[in-house]
Amino acid sequence: MKTLLTLLFLAVPATAQFDVDISIDTRAKVFRVHESFANPSGEDVDLWIARWTPGAYHPADFGRFAKDFTATDGAGHALDVERVDDSHLRIHANGARDLRVDYVAESISSGVLSHGTIIDVESNRIRDDYAYVTPVSLVAFVPGRLDEPYSVSFEVPDGWKTATVLEADDEGRYSAPSFYRLEDSPVFFAPDLTTVETEAGGRPLEVSVHGLPAGEVDDVVDGCKRIVEAAASMMGGLPYDRYEFLLSYTSNGGGSGLEHSFSTLILMTQGMPLDAQWGIIAHEFFHLWCAERVHVEGIRHPDYTKSFSSKTLWVNESVTEYLSRHVLLRAGLIDREGFFASFQSPLRMASFATDIPSATKASLLAENWESGQDLMVWSMRMYMLQPLTMLALDLEMRRVSGGKRGLVDFVKTAMKEYDAKGRGFPEDSVQEILERVAGGDLCRIYARSIEGTDPPDLASALGVIGYELDGDEFRPLSDPTPEQLAARADFFGS
Template structure:
């Protein structure tokens, strides 16, 4: 009972956090609007969901219904309305109502005041990803924000959702709670935010179950896969319980993993009480595959705190009509990535050596990306909508991922907080403070300044210079000093002494094409273009060996290339330059001081 009332409290706080204020038009009326969705897929092989919305008690003479343009967690305008067709509006008695489409994602339905009316439409769903929707003869999957519309002035209105699975399909897996009347496949959503944030898997999926921290967890497994289910559930439980220890409390009464086992996988999207994961169906069979899967589980599960509840102000209440801008995806995504590895290390899935090896590689990945000198983590976050999610051939030269940079910012802050507090505090304490202060007490997100203040409160000192120069600026992060606090040596050396052209190639269509040209490299300086087709290397047709020599030759060597550009041949001579890439290693110091041992113990455990 304690858990239940605690959860009700959390749910109401969340509602406050996501609500904002109802518009005057909705407040002014005495009638309580009602909303009921029906979702059907009578011919799943044709890839359509059919949606009916029954609206009652809407006060004005017209109601605008909207389809979101994006899905929270995936920062790209995807224009879900592009898949809508057959929009209709009718009275409860079945008479056609006039409607008008007033912009790309809004339909204005004219109706008598307070009347009951209904809207119906089809959604073409043939994109199986965690951010979109899909239905075929085998199963249906939907991301709420790409299928369900909402009444523009009543986003916080609760609704009933009735699902009619296709013939022969027996299961619906969703974090939405069953409706009070217990009717089959009937759910309630406390608000549109909850509906949009509760994906559904519909079909005959296998459902695994486990309890973590006293809370029931379901794992809906779509698709063929090879794994020992009991072992898989036990490993997931271990990761969930370790993730829970970071904050020491959670807002859950249930949680649902939807797992799509596909030919290729490797992504996930977080939701309020659930997540969707895409996994390669053979991943569970290898040690590396299993660790990568558990890393994905840890990442998405940690999101139930970080970003779903501990969030920048811009990320809720969501504006589904447009981009929602924040400078802090390096917190929301980068630090989630940091904790994914921390959680695996704490749970014993990764050894300390493996953890430090991954960290050294992560440092190399960021430091060797030319864009790291151009774009800050804050800019990367803000421009996710037009850059990270829309990379072009020059992205490597001009962008840095807020995932990988944020992961390293997390590392630096964690070590510096432990150092500043003589091993008494670490980054977990910052997350605990943010959860209590902004999610539980204030019911809102935090500003950039409030995040930095929270770090300062925990550490007992400010890191303004660091934030300004290395988070909001592009100054290189001093990892060597930070790792030194924990008695670890960071060493670096050139990755290779070979020369390189400084370009990448692909050979997918039988043509050897230039796919990127790295800033300040030999190819960059000489004017090799992306999309140039390499016809001849030193007078001969390209072979596996000569292509390798372009990337791994001798410094100062001149290579003669004939390329085809815009249909015409062109000769280029390119002198190879040294490969600028650095390889990093992290090793324990031989005789760490007691102070260093304390920081290390706080950071990576005893």
């Protein structure tokens, strides 16, 4: 064993890392990428650009936007590059132990959706006055070496600023301990970029804002802080050392966002009212728990070389959408009437939308998106209809547990049992975890409204917190029991 370890240390330099230099060409609207790394074995190297984005889930095949690949050894001698397919290249190393790869990648995003199904925030964009990069859409990687560190530099136009949660050294190079961390860290560039450093929930917080008049930045920062503090209170702390909101207000922003473990990138429409922004910001922030840390095992260490499939994606999206409304309530950005009002429209349409695929089926269908229509169906289920089911599920869990535990306790339990142990939950375990947290049977609602498409029986579920339905109006009972009042206080967090 000692001899084997010695050989391993000799074979791989202690400073092994991938050095990436990215130049943003605003005239040609392309990224020019230079990537250097050690190749200790001297053997041929399979190089990939990701086929999909964690958080977006559908096939994207980002490699199709990259071209003009060349490779050289440490002495600058040209090496053959074989393009196996759009996202997969093979460098014929000829024994070379140091490699450099150069390529050009076109700016992908021109609007909310580009090239059929690619969402703006999962990819990258270059405009005359700003740019952004979600690294998974641009930076090549070697499977089997995803845990090695990356060092990245960005060459931007004069006067432009850079915002990212990644730490920069004295030379302006940004470091990530692994490809997993790099691809999870979007970067925004613009000349008119304002970054406010503050604190919320006892942790450092940065809010970087682009495209918003200076007089409106403070209001956005204040709302972000309130969301962070409310979520920290609800969840019993924050799962990070530092966090950054990257918020851009553009003429072609659609209010889309993509979650990351230590930051989020959100593209707002210019002129969007503040009240309309809080739901997006709270949703992406709550993904810190549900999606980034509580997720199926296949997302814990994703395989970027092939498409991803899971029937549990509703946990990532619909549980997040539902609980983010509780965050807004606790933050004082909506009141109880506003909380229940957010369920009125889906309540009215639920019985007419049974042809929309179920939560589990819609989750599986993400692997096969082909058009914007597929995204619309996904959004209808995950963000409109399914949060209504999550409300009913939360209430049913509280009924079964005697008013003591609900859906937020499912997330907390999964954090302890899975995230804290560095793993995701098994594909078929969600119902079992929910029932264990609740302390009873949830088969009916699970079969009816999660695996099936029937709307939940919300009218009977509301009684546990002393509410009732009057048409599509949520009304508190005039004479609730002490048990209902206690369950109501726990439900609302007050």
